[in-house]
Amino acid sequence: MNKKNLLGMTLPELKQVAVSLGMPSFAGGQMAKWIYTQHVSSIDEMTNISKANREKLNEHYQIGCAKPIDAQHSKDGTIKYLFPVVTTAGADSAPVATKFVETVYIPEDDRATLCVSCEVGCKMNCLFCQTGKQGFEGYLTATDILNQIYSLPERDKLTNIVFMGQGEPMDNLDNVLRATEILTASYGYAWSPKRITVSSVGLKDKLKRFLEESQCHVAISLHSPLHEQRQELMPAERGMAIEDIVELLRNYDFSHQRRLSFEYIVFGGLNDSKAHAQAIVRLLHGLECRVNLIRFHQIPHVPLHGASEEKMESFRDYLTQHGIYTTIRASRGQDIFAACGLLSTAKKKAESK
Ligand SMILES: C[S@@+](CC[C@H](N)C(=O)[O-])C[C@H]1O[C@@H](n2cnc3c(N)ncnc32)[C@H](O)[C@@H]1O
Numbered sequence: 312m313n314k315k316n317l318l319g320m321t322l323p324e325l326k327q328v329a330v331s332l333g334m335p336s337f338a339g340g341q342m343a344k345w346i347y348t349q350h351v352s353s354i355d356e357m358t359n360i361s362k363a364n365r366e367k368l369n370e371h372y373q374i375g376c377a378k379p380i381d382a383q384h385s386k387d388g389t390i391k392y393l394f395p396v397v398t399t400a401g402a403d404s405a406p407v408a409t410k411f412v413e414t415v416y417i418p419e420d421d422r423a424t425l426c427v428s429c430e431v432g433c434k435m436n437c438l439f440c441q442t443g444k445q446g447f448e449g450y451l452t453a454t455d456i457l458n459q460i461y462s463l464p465e466r467d468k469l470t471n472i473v474f475m476g477q478g479e480p481m482d483n484l485d486n487v488l489r490a491t492e493i494l495t496a497s498y499g500y501a502w503s504p505k506r507i508t509v510s511s512v513g514l515k516d517k518l519k520r521f522l523e524e525s526q527c528h529v530a531i532s533l534h535s536p537l538h539e540q541r542q543e544l545m546p547a548e549r550g551m552a553i554e555d556i557v558e559l560l561r562n563y564d565f566s567h568q569r570r571l572s573f574e575y576i577v578f579g580g581l582n583d584s585k586a587h588a589q590a591i592v593r594l595l596h597g598l599e600c601r602v603n604l605i606r607f608h609q610i611p612h613v614p615l616h617g618a619s620e621e622k623m624e625s626f627r628d629y630l631t632q633h634g635i636y637t638t639i640r641a642s643r644g645q646d647i648f649a650a651c652g653l654l655s656t657a658k659k660k661a662e663s664k
Pocket residue numbers: 439440441442474475476477478479480510511512530531532574576605606607608609610651652653
């Protein structure tokens with residue numbers, strides 16, 4: 312019999328588990344503490360729950376955590392981990408297979424960021440992204456999203472989490488929302504939503520739901536302010552155009568705690584002209600946001616190249632001078648293929664056998 316995972320359950324669900332096994336409902340609160348505060352790896356470690364009750368729990372449930380099976384170290388301190396995950400065919404479907412995802416730990420002077428994955432591969436097929444080239448291989452459960460944090464050797468050093476690994480968060484929204492709820496709930500990790508950023512290409516209806524149901528920071532992958540060109544780079548533009556994404560975002564408040572940013576890979580000779588910068592200024596006019604310029608990380612068989620450093624700086628300066636605070640994001644972990652858009656576990660299954 313497949314045991315159910317406790318990691319990824321909300322407090323009401325843990326209480327429900329307790330009651331269903333004839334335990335008092337407060338045992339659900341005890342379980343939440345053991346899991347989300349103590350990070351136990353087995354039910355037997357929950358020592359304030361009686362042995363008889365732990366035995367009952369063990370019959371049907373497990374924690375659901377799993378250590379990374381590989382780690383690659385970059386010369387800049389970035390570490391890329393390979394986690395086993397049990398994918399599902401749909402948000403509520405039964406497990407289908409064990410696959411792998413990559414998770415990137417990025418230490419800096421005063422912070423440590425974890426870039427987590429929410430899918431194996433991705434359906435969105437952006438022209439410039441290695442994960443997109445992998446194709447879609449399955450949704451991660453909330454257990455497996457949270458396990459990337461739970462079982463991370465540097466877990467206690469983390470200051471920030473970004474959903475910028477493999478997959479499109481809006482395409483696996485139920486599980487992403489469940490994970491962010493547990494990360495921010497007082498019974499869970501009790502993190503401020505200000506420490507979590509969810510990055511998306513923008514999917515119709517899903518983005519709206521995310522904006523309404525979460526308080527986490529939002530990053531939108533922009534890459535071109537022009538409909539035709541964005542569509543060529545990112546097929547998702549056909550489902551939700553950038554103008555509609557921006558219109559939707561205008562309904563929410565980003566002037567206080569919650570931050571909105573736009574990510575923009577600067578491709579040489581493609582989207583780095585003054586006309587592009589002007590179009591971005593027009594598109595984002597009056598919206599409280601910032602722009603992050605990203606260096607293109609070259610992937611095989613794609614006829615795109617990154618803009619020069621000089622071009623990136625003048626693009627940044629133009630936007631900043633026209634009222635849009637713009638920064639150039641440092642590339643991290645490029646030597647171990649851990650930088651933005653380089654994650655792929657297409658071959659990992661075969662290699663690990
Ligand atoms: C891999 S995506 C994951 C999150 C989400 N699916 C998205 O696209 O926003 C994270 C960021 O990496 C960027 N990215 C993808 N491929 C890249 C590449 N080859 N070089 C630099 N950035 C890339 C994406 O555009 C996005 O802004």
